[in-house]
Amino acid sequence: MRTHQSDDELMSEVARLVNELDPPPPGLIERAQFAVAIDDIDDIEFEVARWEEHRPLAGVRGGLPGTITFFVGDLTVMVNVTRTGERQRIDGWLVPAGAHGVEIRVADHGSTTTTADEGGRFVLTEVPRGTTQLLVRMNAEQSRTVVTPTVDL
Numbered sequence: 001m002r003t004h005q006s007d008d009e010l011m012s013e014v015a016r017l018v019n020e021l022d023p024p025p026p027g028l029i030e031r032a033q034f035a036v037a038i039d040d041i042d043d044i045e046f047e048v049a050r051w052e053e054h055r056p057l058a059g060v061r062g063g064l065p066g067t068i069t070f071f072v073g074d075l076t077v078m079v080n081v082t083r084t085g086e087r088q089r090i091d092g093w094l095v096p097a098g099a100h101g102v103e104i105r106v107a108d109h110g111s112t113t114t115t116a117d118e119g120g121r122f123v124l125t126e127v128p129r130g131t132t133q134l135l136v137r138m139n140a141e142q143s144r145t146v147v148t149p150t151v152d153l
Helices: 007-021 028-036
Strands: 066-072 076-082 087-095 101-106 111-114 121-128 131-137 143-149
Touching: 007 066, 028 111, 028 131, 076 131
Parallel strands: none
Antiparallel strands: 066 076, 076 087, 087 121, 101 111, 101 131, 131 143
């Protein structure tokens, strides 16, 4: 005679099977924590940028990332990523142009800052590879901070 499992037992078995057959990818928890750990940002309020077009993130992770574009309101952030061994060079452009502050955060590597020139162009060399996020601090006239989604570079 077959006995019926309780709901709790059944759910425990389903959870075990899911973890065994389709476990979360390595580092998922750390990447998620990095994405939401923006406590270090001095600005109380900030805007979150979006991808210019919806495409699978796998295209960003595989091979050379190339050009990535984010936007929020009237701001467009375009970056071109070039691998240089274990590091990468990030060339970027901001529209509207201006001497805006740019910060590149890389999980487990801290951050690097620069200021875009009056034309909105910025360059960061020797940026570590990993889960990356950009912050743009608009100049005093606009006084706002924009944060991009994390990208695995």
